[in-house]
Amino acid sequence: MNDRELMFLPAHEQRRMITDGEITSVELTEASLRRIDSLNSKLNAFVTIDAEGALAAAAECDRKQSSGEPTGALLGVPIGVKDLEVTNGLRTALGCTAFADWVPDFDSAVVGRLRAADAVILGKTNTPEFGNSAETFTDLFPSANNPWDVTRHPGGSSGGTSAAIASGMFSLGSGTDGGGSVRLPASFTGIFGHKPTHGRMPRFGGRSMPSYNCTSTTGPMSQDVRSSAIMHMAISGHDPRDPGSLKSPVPDCIAGLEDGIKGMKIGFSMDLGYAYVNDDVARVTEEALKGLEDAGATVVNADISFDPVPAEYWWKIWTAGQVAMYGHLAEDPDVELTDYTMEMVNAGYGVTGADYAVSLRQAETHRIQVGQLFDDFDLLVTPTTAVEAWPHRQTPMEVGGHKLEEGIANPSAIPFTALWNILWNPCASVPCGFSDSGMPLGLQIIGPINDDPLVFRASRAYELARPWTSTRPTVS
DSSP: OOHHHHHTSOHHHHHHHHHTTSSOHHHHHHHHHHHHHHHHHHHOOEEEEOHHHHHHHHHHHHHHHHHTOOOOTTTTOEEEEETTBOBTTBOOOTTOGGGTTOOOSSOOHHHHHHHHTTOEEEEEEOOOGGGOOSSOOOSSSOOOOBTTBTTBOOOSSSHHHHHHHHHTSOSEEEEEESSSTTHHHHHHHTOEEEEOOTTSSOOTTBTTOOSSOSSOEEEEEESSHHHHHHHHHHHOSOBTTBTTSOOSOOOOSSTTTTSOOTTOEEEEOSSTTTOOOOHHHHHHHHHHHHHHHHTTOEEEEOOOOOSSOHHHHHHHHHHHHHHHHHHHHHTOTTOOOOHHHHHHHHHHHTOOHHHHHHHHHHHHHHHHHHHHHTTTOSEEEEESOSSOOOBTTOOOSEETTEEOOOSTTOOTTSOSSHHHHHHTOOEEEEEEEEOTTSOEEEEEEEOOTTOHHHHHHHHHHHHHHSOOOSSOOSOO
């Protein structure tokens, strides 16, 4: 099996090969590093590569395996970590020039759990500054490119991880998601991405997550569903350093993964009452619904509308959080932040306490509204995005024949993701087809709060009904 074939294997299969003695973790890690060396100059998916550390970790995994010691759920699997998770002894730049040379002396909670699961950390993947863009570009590193078409972006803010997985540098990695930053890149590059129930994963040491944090979370990204489910369980659970992390037991996302969705009732909305989509997105999404029906579910158009549009209060909460997290940097004359971060910080300065309180109240009202929807439906589905990945820094100004206003606050090209961050539901993007120009598109599957296993189960049922790995990107 050559390097390309190895890296396009699901991570859980890579681990099986290690435990069965078919390959060592060192051999698998060397294959991954060769792939990175070959492809990263085209995609800029990695900003920091730790070959020495990765090989040392892989050797330790092989030692544990051969000695019969207990091993973790991700034993020997090479992974990439988004450069918003703090890594002990490894540069964590956060996409920001002010942190260009920062080498922390501690791990984030998520990174600590990845190490405890015996994952092999290859290095840090590209991200926009503090995760603040739907594209992955900064003032510090080259822009990440989409392996399906390098003139286009791979999404943000987990664009480096998505580009690396889609191109076969590794098979499993970490992202973070505060408004769609796992699901958007997953959709734009044709991989799987899961945003957990809010609070399921501790955020200590994650620097992309504004305070008060009621939106952001780490999430797994992978070639397949099962590998993300395994990673989800490995890094979930309460951490006392994050009082917002859930204390309830972590649900088993593996036990019922193959149980299917036969007999389930799924609500579908193409627009959530406020969005537009391009014609090819609508066509591909409608076809994807047949995959759910082939898996035995009944799909019904759901009458969903929101007043106000959730992006309006999400924006106020998010930008006020930007001031709390980064306002001191914006006021430091020696620090130069990107235009998109400054736009968010400046918008946050204009959010009053009353604005913030009203926004929280509006979110709670919609949380109740969506909870009532799940009295009628087992799951909800929407497109993941309204458009395909666009050329670098050329945000669409028209969607579905409707002109859009300029400005970073305009969510019209990506209208389907941020509300689930503020409403706290688990959701995933599964690859569901290709646009008219051959770019990947995703279907978003949304579950009730705390029912991550159901989202994984439905995603797996769709994966079986409509396998998505028959076509690989140009750069792979």
